[in-house]
Amino acid sequence: MHHFEYRDGVLHVEDVAIPEIAAATGTPFYCYSSATLERHYRVFSEAFRGQPARVCYAVKANSNLAVIATLARLGAGADVVSEGELRRALAAGVPPRKIVFSGVGKTDSEIIFALETGIDQFNVESEPELERLSELATARDMTARIAIRVNPDVDARTHEKISTGKAENKFGISWQRAPAVYARAAELPGIEATGIDVHIGSQLTDLAPFEAAFRRVADMVENLRAQGHDITRIDLGGGLGIPYRGDNDVPPHPDEYAAMVKRCIGHLGCELTFEPGRLIAGNAGILVSRVIYEKTGDDRSFLIIDAAMNDLIRPTLYDAFHEIRPVIEAAGTAEKVTYDVVGPVCETGDFMAKGRRLPRLKAGDLIAIMSAGAYGAVQASEYNTRPLVPEVLVQVDRFAQVRARPSYDAILKQDMIPSWLE
Numbered sequence: 001m002h003h004f005e006y007r008d009g010v011l012h013v014e015d016v017a018i019p020e021i022a023a024a025t026g027t028p029f030y031c032y033s034s035a036t037l038e039r040h041y042r043v044f045s046e047a048f049r050g051q052p053a054r055v056c057y058a059v060k061a062n063s064n065l066a067v068i069a070t071l072a073r074l075g076a077g078a079d080v081v082s083e084g085e086l087r088r089a090l091a092a093g094v095p096p097r098k099i100v101f102s103g104v105g106k107t108d109s110e111i112i113f114a115l116e117t118g119i120d121q122f123n124v125e126s127e128p129e130l131e132r133l134s135e136l137a138t139a140r141d142m143t144a145r146i147a148i149r150v151n152p153d154v155d156a157r158t159h160e161k162i163s164t165g166k167a168e169n170k171f172g173i174s175w176q177r178a179p180a181v182y183a184r185a186a187e188l189p190g191i192e193a194t195g196i197d198v199h200i201g202s203q204l205t206d207l208a209p210f211e212a213a214f215r216r217v218a219d220m221v222e223n224l225r226a227q228g229h230d231i232t233r234i235d236l237g238g239g240l241g242i243p244y245r246g247d248n249d250v251p252p253h254p255d256e257y258a259a260m261v262k263r264c265i266g267h268l269g270c271e272l273t274f275e276p277g278r279l280i281a282g283n284a285g286i287l288v289s290r291v292i293y294e295k296t297g298d299d300r301s302f303l304i305i306d307a308a309m310n311d312l313i314r315p316t317l318y319d320a321f322h323e324i325r326p327v328i329e330a331a332g333t334a335e336k337v338t339y340d341v342v343g344p345v346c347e348t349g350d351f352m353a354k355g356r357r358l359p360r361l362k363a364g365d366l367i368a369i370m371s372a373g374a375y376g377a378v379q380a381s382e383y384n385t386r387p388l389v390p391e392v393l394v395q396v397d398r399f400a401q402v403r404a405r406p407s408y409d410a411i412l413k414q415d416m417i418p419s420w421l422e
């Protein structure tokens with residue numbers, strides 16, 4: 001459910017017509033709906049009513065300060081994977097006691113910053129990280145509260161580039177090693193190991209892999225408790241999928257997910273943390289682009305648009321499907337064309353959609369690439385020296401740029417010519 005609908009034939013974001021935003025900002029731009037962000041956060045958190053659960057939004061899905069602040073106002077915590085994201089969460093008003101820090105490669109300076117900030121929990125992903133965290137905490141007379149991220153070795157049955165819970169993936173500590181690592185953690189002075197953490201992948205559209213992983217986690221908690229470890233917290237990560245193809249693919253509802261969680265681990269009486277990212281931001285954002293040319297090739301037609309893989313890399317990187325809608329709704333009788341929708345970047349992999357049936361479009365028309373709110377702007381680059389795509393947030397009938405398009409001067413000023421070339 002989202003708030004991007006046609007009104008009188010013009011695609012709107014909440015109460016704002018997209019052409020109005022395009023006139024103010026130019027194209028391409030990302031556009032987010034506050035009501036959709038809020039709705040997704042509420043649906044997810046309300047699914048856990050009656051369970052001791054908290055939601056730490058996975059900032060990496062969409063880390064714009066305005067997006068994080070929208071969620072922070074509703075009480076969301078944050079799951080961060082770098083010092084930069086931690087600083088964003090703090091700047092957007094997330095209190096340190098609601099922040100968890102994940103990631104396989106936390107550096108010393110990142111750990112020190114997180115310790116000094118007083119975040120709630122480190123999700124530890126390796127034995128060397130555990131040792132280092134203890135040293136750095138001890139040196140400051142601090143104790144780091146941690147959860148150990150275990151790798152349950154289950155197949156998330158999602159795209160291989162977003163699967164994280166198989167033995168061959170770099171994430172977490174292997175199932176077999178986990179008890180020894182908890183034993184070691186119990187000896188370390190700077191560590192309080194009261195939690196266990198699991199995150200098996202992203203865009204899961206089936207509950208079965210979650211259920212398999214969560215049952216393993218429950219068994220592990222019982223084992224660890226039997227060995228004298230006081231495990232009181234379970235972090236179940238993120239990963240619940242969203243519909244990318246309208247009503248044709250319907251992932252499990254958060255209510256079903258929450259009921260499954262209760263079945264698997266409710267009896268343990270632990271405090272629960274969830275780290276949804278895509279579920280909250282994915283369908284709350286679109287990428288708006290303008291057609292530059294319609295080019296008719298020998299065996300297909302290309303729609304060349306002003307957004308490209310540097311703005312949204314998901315089709316290229318994950319073979320992702322994004323629905324494409326003309327901003328001005330076509331009549332039901334309009335001629336349809338099969339297009340490859342491509343950007344101007346000099347890469348064969350630069351496409352948004354292949355073989356897509358769309359009403360015939362022409363230069364100057366606006367299109368909306370749907371479901372682009374998660375893993376869109378955050379993965380954008382300036383490849384081909386294309387200015388980083390700006391972002392706009394809509395709230396009911398008003399909108400604001402929440403990241404401006406940089407000028408070419410600003411882009412060129414980032415480089416420096418050394419003295420021997422002057």
Ligand SMILES: *Cc1c(COP(=O)(O)O)cnc(C)c1O
Binds near residue numbers: 102238239275276374
């Ligand atoms: C990416 C990630 C998430 C969020 O995943 P979504 O699929 O966006 O919900 C949560 N936790 C960790 C540790 C992650 O790496």
